[in-house]
Amino acid sequence: MKNEKGSLVRPDALPSSASRPVVTPLSPSVVYASDTPDMLDQQYEGGLHGYTYSREGHPNADVVAKRLDRLENAPYPGVMTASGMGAVSAALLGLTQAGDHVIGGNQLYGRSLRMMAEDLPRLGIATSLVDPGDIDAMRAALRPETRMILVEVVSNPTLRVADISGLVALARERGVLLVVDNTFTTPRAFKAFDAGADVVLHSVTKLLAGHSDVMLGYVAARDAVLNDRLRVFTVTTGMTASPFDCWLAERGMLSFDLRFERSQSTAARLAAHLDGLAGVRRVIYPGRTDHPDHQRATDLLGANFCNMVSFELDGTRAAANAFTRAAEGLSFAPTLGDVGTTISHPASSSHRALSADQRAALGMSEGFFRISVGLEEPEALCAVFTQAIAAAITC
Numbered sequence: 001m002k003n004e005k006g007s008l009v010r011p012d013a014l015p016s017s018a019s020r021p022v023v024t025p026l027s028p029s030v031v032y033a034s035d036t037p038d039m040l041d042q043q044y045e046g047g048l049h050g051y052t053y054s055r056e057g058h059p060n061a062d063v064v065a066k067r068l069d070r071l072e073n074a075p076y077p078g079v080m081t082a083s084g085m086g087a088v089s090a091a092l093l094g095l096t097q098a099g100d101h102v103i104g105g106n107q108l109y110g111r112s113l114r115m116m117a118e119d120l121p122r123l124g125i126a127t128s129l130v131d132p133g134d135i136d137a138m139r140a141a142l143r144p145e146t147r148m149i150l151v152e153v154v155s156n157p158t159l160r161v162a163d164i165s166g167l168v169a170l171a172r173e174r175g176v177l178l179v180v181d182n183t184f185t186t187p188r189a190f191k192a193f194d195a196g197a198d199v200v201l202h203s204v205t206k207l208l209a210g211h212s213d214v215m216l217g218y219v220a221a222r223d224a225v226l227n228d229r230l231r232v233f234t235v236t237t238g239m240t241a242s243p244f245d246c247w248l249a250e251r252g253m254l255s256f257d258l259r260f261e262r263s264q265s266t267a268a269r270l271a272a273h274l275d276g277l278a279g280v281r282r283v284i285y286p287g288r289t290d291h292p293d294h295q296r297a298t299d300l301l302g303a304n305f306c307n308m309v310s311f312e313l314d315g316t317r318a319a320a321n322a323f324t325r326a327a328e329g330l331s332f333a334p335t336l337g338d339v340g341t342t343i344s345h346p347a348s349s350s351h352r353a354l355s356a357d358q359r360a361a362l363g364m365s366e367g368f369f370r371i372s373v374g375l376e377e378p379e380a381l382c383a384v385f386t387q388a389i390a391a392a393i394t395c
């Protein structure tokens with residue numbers, strides 16, 4: 001089969017170089033060739049490190065996972081998944097079995113709520129939804145078969161703060177796994193393993209990757225056996241992340257610290273600015289002393305109140321329409337953590353399935369907006385809100 005031009009259908013070897021690339025190479029190879037069956041044996045047995053088939057693992061996933069492991073102080077190598085929901089699925093489905101009971105925070109991410117309401121029960125896993133700020137209610141919801149509690153540190157879009165220390169104590173006392181979705185807070189504001197979480201997960205799609213061009217998730221467990229189960233579940237169900245997405249996420253994460261600092265300081269500035277505007281009924285930001293969970297936020301997050309601000313316009317759907325139309329340069333789009341500021345309107349998107357009364361009970365009127373603050377120049381951003389809110393209240 002030797003051909004003087006090299007192999008006919010396989011690529012040639014990379015040219016040798018005395019210097020190294022400063023950027024991680026992208027490795028799209030689905031398979032990795034080993035020299036002999038003996039070597040392959042050793043790779044599978046763990047005696048030799050080597051990749052085999054990329055659903056089982058590849059260098060770009062390992063590079064990003066290692067970075068996240070370091071940020072989260074994860075005791076074992078975490079697993080990259082094809083989206084944040086892949087990470088939620090790995091925790092909810094990979095660590096439970098029929099007959100178990102799972103408790104979720106009552107304001108979880110919409111798709112997580114859907115999995116709690118529909119998929120787990122279909123598989124014989126009972127679920128309850130409870131306010132993660134109310135430890136008595138959590139305690140009352142526990143059953144002998146409760147396996148897991150899944151919470152987010154800061155809720156969406158009302159930005160309430162979970163009683164994490166109370167939950168850690170309760171979970172330990174009752175031998176229940178505490179799973180923390182750390183997407184909103186990021187390891188920059190909150191180290192969930194240090195705080196006592198058993199499993200930590202992320203939608204890396206959001207602040208960590210940061211540019212709205214990658215779907216990616218991460219999940220890791222404190223316990224070696226559970227951590228291995230998360231990996232096996234992800235590989236078996238095909239939730240493996242693509243090399244290109246991992247590569248893009250790694251690039252995005254190089255600026256994560258700077259982006260986080262900038263967007264949270266602008267968020268504090270914007271929250272103060274909104275508070276002074278006519279037509280704004282209330283402003284919700286955990287860094288404000290009028291926030292109902294301000295003290296708890298300070299205890300958990302220090303001075304890191306993150307980049308999410310919610311506010312309520314004094315007006316109906318017509319005012320909401322006028323506001324997004326006039327908010328020039330800002331995307332009205334249901335995501336968060338992008339380099340650009342994005343605005344979401346829960347009544348028409350994430351919370352549209354609720355009745356107006358149910359939304360009202362959560363304090364979510366037609367004028368309620370959630371802002372994910374990006375990297376715009378802070379005063380220019382405030383000016384856009386000033387004129388868009390003015391347009392909304394005169395419509």
Ligand SMILES: *Cc1c(COP(=O)(O)O)cnc(C)c1O
Nearest residue numbers: 083084085109181183203205216
């Ligand atoms: C977006 C999000 C998810 C789901 O992540 P995807 O990457 O969109 O699948 C889960 N939890 C939270 C808190 C999120 O914001």
